[in-house]
Amino acid sequence: MNHTRKGVPTHTLDNLLDAIPNNEPIAAGLKLWLVDRSGRLISPGTFTAAPDAPLMTANCPHGNTPPSRECPCGIHYLPNVERFFLVADHMAKLNPHLPTAVTIGIGIGRTLTDFLPNEKWAGATTLRSDRFLALRCLYADNVPERLAVLLRARSTVPTTRGATETHARRALDEIRAALSRRGDSGARMDKDTP
Ligand SMILES: [Zn+2]
Numbered sequence: 608m609n610h611t612r613k614g615v616p617t618h619t620l621d622n623l624l625d626a627i628p629n630n631e632p633i634a635a636g637l638k639l640w641l642v643d644r645s646g647r648l649i650s651p652g653t654f655t656a657a658p659d660a661p662l663m664t665a666n667c668p669h670g671n672t673p674p675s676r677e678c679p680c681g682i683h684y685l686p687n688v689e690r691f692f693l694v695a696d697h698m699a700k701l702n703p704h705l706p707t708a709v710t711i712g713i714g715i716g717r718t719l720t721d722f723l724p725n726e727k728w729a730g731a732t733t734l735r736s737d738r739f740l741a742l743r744c745l746y747a748d749n750v751p752e753r754l755a756v757l758l759r760a761r762s763t764v765p766t767t768r769g770a771t772e773t774h775a776r777r778a779l780d781e782i783r784a785a786l787s788r789r790g791d792s793g794a795r796m797d798k799d800t801p
Contacts (some may be wrong), residue, residue: 617763618661620785623742626662627715634714634734635779636684637691638741639698642706642750646757652683661712661741661764674735679722681735684714688779690731692772699747706754708746709770711778714739743778745770 627633640648640657648657657663665673667680674681685691695709714736721733744766746758759766767774 617765620742620765620781621788623661623740623764624785624789626740627713631715632718634686634718634736635782636686636712636714636734636739637688637775638682638684638710638712638739639691639695640708640710642708642746642754642758644754646754646759646761648708648710648744648758657710657741659761659763663739663741665735665737673737674717674719676719676722679735681719681737682714682739683721683733683735684712684739685731686734687731688772688775692775694731695770699749704749706747706750707770708744708750708758708766709775710741710764711743711745711775711782712739712741713782742782743767745774745778 639651641651643649643656649655650657663682665681667673667675667678669675669678669680671677671680685694691709695707699705699707714734715738716736718734718736721735741764744758744762744764746755746766746768747770748768750758750768755768
C-alpha cells in the first residue's frame with residue numbers, strides 16, 4: 608500500500624545515499640522527534656521543525672563551523688540503538704500520549720560528541736555532525752492513524768509504524784546493505800552502532 612501523497616517524492620534508500628560524498632566520514636544514528644498536529648516532526652530539544660527534505664544541515668549563529676568545540680551547534684543524534692530506546696521508552700512512560708517518531712540515518716562530515724554532558728539523554732553520548740541524512744522514519748504506536756496519514760504524506764523517506772529497537776536494527780541492516788551495494792563497506796560507520 609502506498610500512502611504517499613502525489614507530488615511528495617519518497618526517495619529510495621539507494622537514491623538517498625547518493626547525497627553522501629565519497630571520502631566523508633559518516634556515522635549512523637537515531638534522532639527523536641515529536642509529531643505535531645499537522646504531522647510535522649518537531650525537535651524535542653529546540654522545538655524547530657525538521658526540514659521538508661531528508662538532509663539536515665547545521666547552522667551556527669556563533670561564527671564557528673559546526674560542529675565546533677567552541678559552541679553546542681550541530682545536528683545531534685544518538686549512535687547507540689539500545690541506549691536510544693532506553694531513553695525513548697523512558698520518555699514514553701512519562702508522557703504516554705505524546706506522539707513521537709524516530710528518524711534513522713547517517714551523520715555526515717566532521718563529528719564531535721556533545722558540547723556538555725547531556726542529562727536529558729540519561730548520560731548517553733550524543734554525537735553532532737554538520738549534516739544528518741534521514742533514511743527511514745518510524746513512528747510510535749501511540750501516533751493516531753489520522754496523524755500518521757499526515758506524517759506519511761509529508762515524509763520524504765520511507766515511513767512506517769513501529770518505533771521499536773527491532774525495527775530500528777532492521778533499518779540499520781538495510782542501510783548497511785545499501786552502503787555495501789554502493790561498494791562502501793559501511794566500515795566508516797560507527798562500530799558501536801549495532
Ligand atoms: Zn554555534
